[in-house]
Amino acid sequence: MGMYDDVFRTSLEDPESFWLRAAQGVDWEVAPSRALDSSGAPFYRWFPDGRLNVCFNAVDRHVEAGRGEQPALVYDSPVTGTGRTYTYAQLRDEVAAFAGALAGLGVGHGDRVVIYMPMVPEAAIAMLACARIGAVHSVVFGGFAPPELAVRIDDATPKVIVSASCGIEGKRVIPYKPLLDRAIELAGHKPQKRIILQRPQEQAALGPDDLDWAGVVADAPPADCVPVAATDPLYILYTSGTTGKPKGVVRDCGGCAVALHWSMGAVYDIGPGETMFTGSDVGWVVGHSYIVYGPLLAGATTVLYEGKPVGTPDAGQFWRVAAEHRVKTMFTAPTAFRAIRKEDPKGALTADYDLSRLRYLFLAGERLDPETYHWASALLDIPVIDHWWQTETGWPIVANPVGIEAAPVKPGSPTRPLPGWDVRVLDPSGQPVPAGVDGAIVVKLPLPPGSLPTLWNDDARFVASYLSAYDGYYLTGDSGHLDEDGYVYVMGRTDDVINVAGHRLSTGSMEEALAAHPDVAECAVIGVADTLKGQVPRGFVVLKAGTARDPEEVEAELVQLVRERIGAVASLKEVAVVAALPKTRSGKILRKTMRGIADGLDEPIPSTVDDPSVIETLRPLLHRPDGTV
Numbered sequence: 001m002g003m004y005d006d007v008f009r010t011s012l013e014d015p016e017s018f019w020l021r022a023a024q025g026v027d028w029e030v031a032p033s034r035a036l037d038s039s040g041a042p043f044y045r046w047f048p049d050g051r052l053n054v055c056f057n058a059v060d061r062h063v064e065a066g067r068g069e070q071p072a073l074v075y076d077s078p079v080t081g082t083g084r085t086y087t088y089a090q091l092r093d094e095v096a097a098f099a100g101a102l103a104g105l106g107v108g109h110g111d112r113v114v115i116y117m118p119m120v121p122e123a124a125i126a127m128l129a130c131a132r133i134g135a136v137h138s139v140v141f142g143g144f145a146p147p148e149l150a151v152r153i154d155d156a157t158p159k160v161i162v163s164a165s166c167g168i169e170g171k172r173v174i175p176y177k178p179l180l181d182r183a184i185e186l187a188g189h190k191p192q193k194r195i196i197l198q199r200p201q202e203q204a205a206l207g208p209d210d211l212d213w214a215g216v217v218a219d220a221p222p223a224d225c226v227p228v229a230a231t232d233p234l235y236i237l238y239t240s241g242t243t244g245k246p247k248g249v250v251r252d253c254g255g256c257a258v259a260l261h262w263s264m265g266a267v268y269d270i271g272p273g274e275t276m277f278t279g280s281d282v283g284w285v286v287g288h289s290y291i292v293y294g295p296l297l298a299g300a301t302t303v304l305y306e307g308k309p310v311g312t313p314d315a316g317q318f319w320r321v322a323a324e325h326r327v328k329t330m331f332t333a334p335t336a337f338r339a340i341r342k343e344d345p346k347g348a349l350t351a352d353y354d355l356s357r358l359r360y361l362f363l364a365g366e367r368l369d370p371e372t373y374h375w376a377s378a379l380l381d382i383p384v385i386d387h388w389w390q391t392e393t394g395w396p397i398v399a400n401p402v403g404i405e406a407a408p409v410k411p412g413s414p415t416r417p418l419p420g421w422d423v424r425v426l427d428p429s430g431q432p433v434p435a436g437v438d439g440a441i442v443v444k445l446p447l448p449p450g451s452l453p454t455l456w457n458d459d460a461r462f463v464a465s466y467l468s469a470y471d472g473y474y475l476t477g478d479s480g481h482l483d484e485d486g487y488v489y490v491m492g493r494t495d496d497v498i499n500v501a502g503h504r505l506s507t508g509s510m511e512e513a514l515a516a517h518p519d520v521a522e523c524a525v526i527g528v529a530d531t532l533k534g535q536v537p538r539g540f541v542v543l544k545a546g547t548a549r550d551p552e553e554v555e556a557e558l559v560q561l562v563r564e565r566i567g568a569v570a571s572l573k574e575v576a577v578v579a580a581l582p583k584t585r586s587g588k589i590l591r592k593t594m595r596g597i598a599d600g601l602d603e604p605i606p607s608t609v610d611d612p613s614v615i616e617t618l619r620p621l622l623h624r625p626d627g628t629v
């Protein structure tokens with residue numbers, strides 16, 4: 001029996017000892033006497049009597065251990081032509097100062113702080129500062145439009161919002177302050193203060209409730225770390241559900257610190273002093289876990305990159321970052337590699353850089369297509385490791401655990417479940433399916449530490465969304481199968497969530513946006529396969545009877561409407577006005593059929609279809625093998 005099998009078996013047979021041992025990897029104010037509290041099942045709590053501070057673990061303890069002069073965070077920004085390295089000692093001082101500023105505004109234990117920022121070091125500093133004083137941060141991705149930010153403000157009810165004067169998208173400067181002002185206008189909850197980081201590219205006009213980052217930091221006495229209960233929330237991170245309202249995934253302090261610290265060695269093979277570069281955004285869970293908390297908890301160096309894989313200015317930037325910052329482990333989404341491959345099909349730009357220190361490429365966030373896997377493997381000649389996880393889980397469910405024992409790779413599979421994750425595949429009646437047969441991918445409860453204990457202020461939705469489909473199991477919302485060797489194959493979603501360039505988006509919320517247009521009678525949004533972004537949304541609308549508008553004009557307005565309501569990140573570039581949508585006799589729109597036709601599959605027409613001619617009329621519009629609009 002191999003090392004992986006041993007560790008995996010122990011984690012499931014004796015989770016108590018397994019996770020108490022892992023808990024020794026972090027420093028506790030009060031060490032937990034037990035790992036799991038099941039008394040409130042299906043709500044589980046990890047390390048119920050432990051007390052710690054996550055910021056202390058991520059920053060201060062490394063300074064105390066003599067690593068103060070080691071680089072902690074490297075900011076690399078080709079879009080501004082700047083960069084900066086923060087040692088652990090410098091990071092501690094900056095975080096303590098900003099934590100002091102927050103405390104001075106009355107932010108304390110349990111208070112929420114929304115962070116709406118581009119990829120600047122201050123975003124990570126703000127997150128860590130919240131953790132330092134026991135406040136709960138909620139980072140909102142900068143690509144979301146004001147209405148999406150407003151929904152999150154109303155749900156999290158922050159005391160303070162931290163933002164910046166602008167983000168930089170390639171060559172475009174995107175002023176953030178007007179977006180923030182609009183969101184606050186739309187929101188019912190009004191935060192007391194906003195702290196704005198003024199960037200040289202754009203000066204934001206500050207109002208009476210706005211404070212300048214530099215000013216508040218200059219005046220603030222540094223704040224110390226406040227020990228909190230392991231079960232206290234560290235952050236809330238919103239993710240798309242099937243309806244418009246996003247779900248506030250809660251992460252608890254103890255579980256998060258223990259699981260991320262453990263995963264850094266076991267999964268990513270990163271230890272103190274080594275460098276990890278995660279090409280994502282702090283607005284996503286990948287950014288929370290593996291740009292900010294994971295590498296810092298491990299005493300490693302993390303690279304925070306403000307740029308794109310291509311176009312800022314070229315497709316060699318990831319190689320440059322890897323070489324310049326002596327990166328051992330790189331982690332990004334497959335879509336980034338597809339973009340690089342499109343620009344530089346032979347990967348010629350790698351020749352300009354010394355990549356001898358790069359040991360692993362990890363990919364996650366969406367399905368890794370075998371073509372991209374083979375391309376990256378051949379180009380880099382290092383292990384390319386597909387892994388699968390979710391905002392809810394906080395760290396990988398399925399991966400090739402190179403820090404424990406590397407398993408043979410099967411392209412198309414992220415390999416086997418990691419220790420702590422009891423993954424099963426069930427049929428609709430709750431029975432396990434045989435190897436090779438698709439079903440719902442679920443995880444037997446309890447979920448390991450670091451995964452969501454609940455949804456913010458919504459225990460009922462937590463149960464309804466994740467725990468009610470199969471008693472005793474967490475529903476991942478993904479479908480797929482296990483093979484005879486226990487390898488997991490994730491094939492797609494079982495709901496209306498789509499994955500666009502590694503971003504999880506709800507077609508339901510895009511439909512809500514389209515339906516708000518005065519000329520739209522009904523609509524459907526489907527996710528269709530895309531060679532670059534994995535999937536892209538396409539909208540189909542029926543106009544209200546008697547509407548005499550030019551369809552092309554309405555289509556353009558609808559594309560703009562989704563951009564304004566959800567954000568550019570939705571990437572809805574195509575909306576078509578059609579005469580009718582295909583439906584069942586009971587009136588349900590046949591989205592799955594539409595999707596199948598669009599993807600060129602041999603999609604059977606359900607017997608319940610109301611009018612088959614509607615599908616035949618739509619067919620040429622849905623399926624365009626040449627990719628034309």
Ligand SMILES: CCC(=O)SCCNC(=O)CCNC(=O)[C@H](O)C(C)(C)COP(=O)(O)OP(=O)(O)OC[C@H]1O[C@@H](n2cnc3c(N)ncnc32)[C@H](O)[C@@H]1OP(=O)(O)O
Pocket residue numbers: 118141142143144167169174279280281284285286308309332333335336339364365366388389390391500501502503504533567568569570571
């Ligand atoms: C495992 C758990 C998880 O899944 S967590 C999620 C993991 N996902 C990721 O890390 C995301 C990976 N994807 C990416 O980083 C990007 O999509 C990459 C590959 C870099 C491509 O970026 P880009 O060329 O901008 O395309 P895109 O589809 O992301 O963007 C679409 C439009 O949105 C815009 N946008 C993007 N980010 C922002 C932002 N922070 N602020 C403002 N706008 C933003 C883009 O500029 C783009 O706009 P446009 O449509 O071109 O006008």
